[in-house]
Amino acid sequence: MAGGIGSRFWPMSTVDCPKQFLDILGTGRTLIQMTLDRLLPVCPAENVWIVTSARYVEMVHEQLPDVPMSHILPEPAARNTAPCIAYACWKIRMHHPHANIVVTPSDALVLNTTEYARVINAALAKTADSDAIVTVGIKPSRPETGYGYIEVGASSEEICPVAAFKEKPDLETAQKYLAAGNYLWNAGIFVWNVDTITDAIRTHSPQIAGVMDEIAKDFYTERENATIEMLFPTCEKISIDYAVMEKAGNINTIPAEFGWSDLGTWGSLHANMSKDADGNAVSGVAELHECKGCVVHTSGLEKVVLEGLEDYIVAEKGGRLLVCRLSNEQKIKEFQK
């Protein structure tokens, strides 16, 4: 899934080039490239499918040249994750009726890719010949209020039944979850075989299944694009969590610790970048003097001098500049207007 528009990281990330297509950690690989890289021990590039906005198809192709162009599926309109996943799974099923599938966002970070591959392969082994749905649950390291949680049921296996999905909690609730020990972060990574997910969508989200059945008549024909453009936007706008996960049976989770971050905030970006002795994370040419705890990302300027900033975001790209306290990063969305 690569359709995000990256508004939280403006102006580093913009609708013309959102976060998943940026090397935001300064590693030389973009987030979507790193996502593919870590999947290669699990699945060859020619078996990877990308659903993205029509405007990003070329960018995906440039960044992931090993993924077949025909596997880059354009969404004519953003309809949240359920229609996005249905589109890919309906299409895969037509040619690969026994496919075993991993669904993942393209803009998260995984530090321990060996453990990641082990976890994903364990989940795939479970779903290969069962109707289990496996969602990856990240062992929480802090009482984060920005993620949904998965309550884990008792099990002697690595893969456990899900007792309940929990919405983003307030701080007190998050602290309880952390103390209880049987709550995991929902990372939005799902594993299932293609029959399981298409059946679940048909059962719990028949409107979307109906649209997909209609579109599927034109899959792999010259009419496909026109049909997608006409019918895809008629899908209900709903997340896979609401549409399926909270309703379906045989929902499982695999507790995982592989250095995951959704990089959903400048704060999490700062936490995952290498920092100088004063806690500044700098990508670009900036020279810092008496600065502490800043995250700095510049790309278009030739020389940048920062003095006396503590816990600030400084981001510049394409003629746009933001200086904002890290503590107020939630305001960035409104600044772009």
Add this chain to the structure above:
Amino acid sequence: MAGGIGSRFWPMSTVDCPKQFLDILGTGRTLIQMTLDRLLPVCPAENVWIVTSARYVEMVHEQLPDVPMSHILPEPAARNTAPCIAYACWKIRMHHPHANIVVTPSDALVLNTTEYARVINAALAKTADSDAIVTVGIKPSRPETGYGYIEVGASSEEICPVAAFKEKPDLETAQKYLAAGNYLWNAGIFVWNVDTITDAIRTHSPQIAGVMDEIAKDFYTERENATIEMLFPTCEKISIDYAVMEKAGNINTIPAEFGWSDLGTWGSLHANMSKDADGNAVSGVAELHECKGCVVHTSGLEKVVLEGLEDYIVAEKGGRLLVCRLSNEQKIKEFQK
């Protein structure tokens, strides 16, 4: 005098385009243009002479098209104000032996230009037919430690004898000067007739006079530029204050109040710009949120959002960006290296 390289206002001002050539107050006129504008009631543009670095000759000509190109005198090397003034006065004297002259920096601010013209005309009336040297003394409004002071002798006239020139004082001394009431700021504006200043330089700075006599043999010939390039750099590097003012006789001052600022610091720039309700002075497109007391000057960026800054300089030009506390602006010179 237009040879300054404007290093204190980096990156708004750079050696390629220093302060005097910038519209730093956002008025639509650069400082050198405003300097000429306020002199026009005193002296027509065709009688104005500019001494500047060779690299700025074209810029002066573009900004001041009414000043004859032949009146823009290039200094091949910076030698402080005494050689600069000598160069212009020696050259003026050859064709205008009775010239009455105002010398002024080109990068200061005057708010009350009517009073400025009155003061300058009063000084010119004094020097037209006497060997008086008149320096304009600004009535101090605060115990400024960044300027030299002029101690005024007793007089019943508007133009008073100078008792002494005082170096930049420490704060305690500046406070005494302010309390005493007979100390003025030295604004570097001088009035004299051409005989008076050339005689004074000959008497008190014979090395410079000797170089000028040699150069003068080639004034208004095709050899002038080559001779200037060869000989001007041999002049002693010294200010007119040290070379002449502190030694010559008949030194006078005219106490003046015409809203003067040398705009020598970001702080003084901030003080002279119009400000929003939170005391922010903004030139350019920047949008400020919860900012106070900032001075912001951007020119190359398309969109700038600043959040949560108090008493900062934010300056951007030509691919260079500075964010710096106003209280640390003295560090800016070293940041440019």
